[in-house]
Amino acid sequence: MRAAVLVFPGSNCDRDLAVAFRQAGFEVDMVWHKDTALPQGVDIVGVPGGFSFGDYLRCGAIAARSPIVGALKAHVENGGYALGICNGFQVLLETGLLPGALMRNAGLKFICKPVELEVGTSSSDFTSGYAVGQTVTFPVAHHDGNYVAKPDTVAALEAEGRIAFRYAEELNGSVGRIAGILSENRRVLGLMPHPERAADPALGGSDGKTVFAALAEARVSA
Amino acid sequence: MKARVHIMLKDGVLDPQGEAVRHALGSLGFEGVEGVRQGKVIELDLQATDKDTAEAEVARMCEALLANTVIERYEVEIE
Structure with missing residues (x-):
């Protein structure tokens, strides 16, 4: 099993994400934003948290137009898996791979x-x-996590069971307390909270480890 | 040729920053401010000399990058 973690100028959760993937049994390649192709045999692409391009213009907007994201889109369009966390979720929304926006x-x-x-x-x-x-605890660290989408988009997310996580209590204004959503084929997850920062008891909690263990269990393959 | 792009949140999208500005104005004693919407202005210096071409090109830039049309609308002004 092979994971690629994208690295943008300003990413700061890329190595945490790589550790979480490795602990679950993935081989991990770090992939620079200027690369135009993913390494051969990548099963899942991780888009990490941080402040890509200084959050200039809009969070994730410039990263979403970087060369490697063309390869990410092709990977997802071919049925590949992707996981976007925090700024990575913002990037996935800016690419249109997931619906809605974060304000x-x-x-x-x-x-x-x-x-x-x-x-x-x-x-x-x-x-x-x-x-x-089930209730799980993940850390959040964001300024722009207020999820918005058209009412019919939200209704579709609800009806299709694509709301992966909700805040147990109102946190940031997100419609429906949405914290994370799945793509239509359920192979792309974007979420604001950080499962990779809760993937080891030494980090203060291990509820997030289950996400990476489940991916390994499913032996995701592109 | 200069282009000025005005980007605003679409009507119906709640603007928490605008709301905060409205509250701050109220607390400074400015009465009767019923709504505040905050947006951004982007100025571009263009080589183009034809207004229509420039306008079309800047609109393409807005769709591709400058605005997130899920939540924002834009207006292009060419000088």
Whole structure:
């Protein structure tokens, strides 16, 4: 099993994400944003958190137009897996691989703390290790995590069971307390909270480890 | 030739920053401010000399990068 972790100028969770993948049994390649192709045999692409390109213009906007993201789009369009966390979620929304957008938190503050999440679905290779309705704790660290989408998009996400995680309590103004969503084929997950920062007891919690273990269990292959 | 792009949140998209500015104005004693929307202005220096061509090109830039049309709308002004 092979994971690629994209690295942009300003990414700062790329190595944490690589550690979480490796602990679950993946071989990991770090891939620079100027590369135009993913390494051969990549099963899943991780788009890490951070402040790619200084959050200039809009969070994730410039990263979403970088050369490597062309390869990411092709990977996803061919049925490949992708996991975007925090700034990585913002990048996936900017590419249009997931629907909606993330705006400034309703309270306007940068929120940095562990939060409780409710698992919205266990039918995905990211969340199969959880029970629906289970509460897990992942850290959040974001200024722009206020998820918005057209009402019919939100209704479709609800109806198709594509809301992977919700904040247990209102946090940042997100519609439906949405913290993370799946693509239509359930092979792309974008979420604001950080499972990779909760993937080892030494980090203060290991609830997030289940995401990487479930991916390994499913032996995802592109 | 200069282009000025005005980018605003679409109507109906709640603007938390605009709301904060409205509250701050109220607390400074400015009454009667019923709404504040905050956007951004981007100025471009272009080589183009034809206004229509420039306008079309800048609109393509807006669609490709400058605006996120999921939540934002844009207007292009050419000088």
